[in-house]
Amino acid sequence: MIPVADQVRMYRQMLLIRRIEERIAECYGEGKIGGFTHLYIGQEAVAVGAIAALNRDDNVIDTYRDHGHFLARGGSSRALMAELFGRETGICKGKGGSMHLADAQHYFYGGTGIVGGSIPIAAGLGLASAYRDDDRITMAFFGDGATNQGVWHEGLNFAKIWNLPVIFVCENNFYGIGTDVRISSAFQEVHKKAAGYGIPGYQVNGMDVMEVRRRCEEVVRLVRGGAGPALIEATCYRYQGHSMTDPGRYRARAEEELWRKRDPIPRMAKLMLAEGTIEEAGLQQLEREIEEEVEDAVKFADESPEPSPEALFEDMYHERHPSDPHA
Numbered sequence: 001m002i003p004v005a006d007q008v009r010m011y012r013q014m015l016l017i018r019r020i021e022e023r024i025a026e027c028y029g030e031g032k033i034g035g036f037t038h039l040y041i042g043q044e045a046v047a048v049g050a051i052a053a054l055n056r057d058d059n060v061i062d063t064y065r066d067h068g069h070f071l072a073r074g075g076s077s078r079a080l081m082a083e084l085f086g087r088e089t090g091i092c093k094g095k096g097g098s099m100h101l102a103d104a105q106h107y108f109y110g111g112t113g114i115v116g117g118s119i120p121i122a123a124g125l126g127l128a129s130a131y132r133d134d135d136r137i138t139m140a141f142f143g144d145g146a147t148n149q150g151v152w153h154e155g156l157n158f159a160k161i162w163n164l165p166v167i168f169v170c171e172n173n174f175y176g177i178g179t180d181v182r183i184s185s186a187f188q189e190v191h192k193k194a195a196g197y198g199i200p201g202y203q204v205n206g207m208d209v210m211e212v213r214r215r216c217e218e219v220v221r222l223v224r225g226g227a228g229p230a231l232i233e234a235t236c237y238r239y240q241g242h243s244m245t246d247p248g249r250y251r252a253r254a255e256e257e258l259w260r261k262r263d264p265i266p267r268m269a270k271l272m273l274a275e276g277t278i279e280e281a282g283l284q285q286l287e288r289e290i291e292e293e294v295e296d297a298v299k300f301a302d303e304s305p306e307p308s309p310e311a312l313f314e315d316m317y318h319e320r321h322p323s324d325p326h327a
């Protein structure tokens with residue numbers, strides 16, 4: 001049984017992700033955000049349901065489609081928006097941008113632009129937990145496209161060999177940029193791919209936040225109990241193009257409409273209304289609160305300073321060379 005307060009919290013998170021990304025799209029259009037930006041609209045139930053099953057100090061690692069996971073993990077709207085605006089108040093001081101949100105305080109090891117790049121790092125985080133015996137789980141999110149990358153197979157194999165506490169969460173939205181999964185994947189049932197490494201695989205409806213959470217809680221219990229790695233395939237759909245520059249014309253209109261009918265946000269609202277978890281007035285109140293939060297984040301980002309040129313030389317691993325004029 002998922003507590004009522006948690007249900008409302010999950011709904012709120014999904015709505016916040018949706019509304020903030022709608023605003024991000026506008027800001028992108030106004031030229032306030034630059035570079036690659038990938039929206040998560042449509043897939044909100046996956047990040048929200050899965051992360052809700054974790055402890056506060058479990059590890060999460062992600063792809064470039066990372067705004068939703070960052071917020072679901074507890075990151076702030078202000079720190080997100082300022083990062084996208086390239087401001088020094090951003091979560092990575094304005095130097096990471098949309099694809100590279102990282103938030104050590106919330107055990108969020110960040111986005112990466114490399115498809116499948118999070119998989120070996122997730123295995124490494126799992127190995128660190130096993131080595132330190134710290135009872136942490138690592139949850140790695142990735143797309144269907146990543147499951148055809150060499151590192152994905154190496155990472156799963158490694159995780160199983162060492163029986164690591166890693167949960168691999170595939171967000172199967174059936175496309176990698178403009179390529180239908182049926183064209184790019186010899187075998188499309190991602191949850192069954194885990195069997196090749198002796199790893200249990202589960203499939204969930206990624207448009208249903210309650211189902212995602214329930215299944216993830218079950219799997220988290222097993223993995224934390226020492227069962228070794230697991231894979232969860234969440235079937236879902238992104239409503240926008242692959243990134244801000246993609247009009248997404250390669251998908252059939254009927255297919256898009258079908259998935260829009262499965263939208264996780266109205267679905268959850270309907271469930272909560274039917275069960276008396278919340279009333280219509282409560283839903284409207286949440287909308288208003290979120291609108292305020294989003295506008296506050298935009299204002300904060302807009303008014304924040306850009307990083308100084310000197311900041312280019314901060315947070316780097318290298319030692320400065322004596323000939324460096326900034327040394």
Ligand SMILES: Cc1ncc(C[n+]2csc(CCOP(=O)(O)OP(=O)(O)O)c2C)c(N)n1
Nearest residue numbers: 065113114115143144145146173175176177
């Ligand atoms: C190693 C690597 N190869 C290719 C690319 C180019 N690329 C960026 S996103 C993408 C598609 C990935 O699709 P999927 O894993 O399904 O994630 P989704 O975008 O659907 O969330 C590709 C091929 C890349 N970033 N990294």
Ligand SMILES: [Mg+2]
Nearest residue numbers: 143144175176
């Ligand atoms: Mg995909």
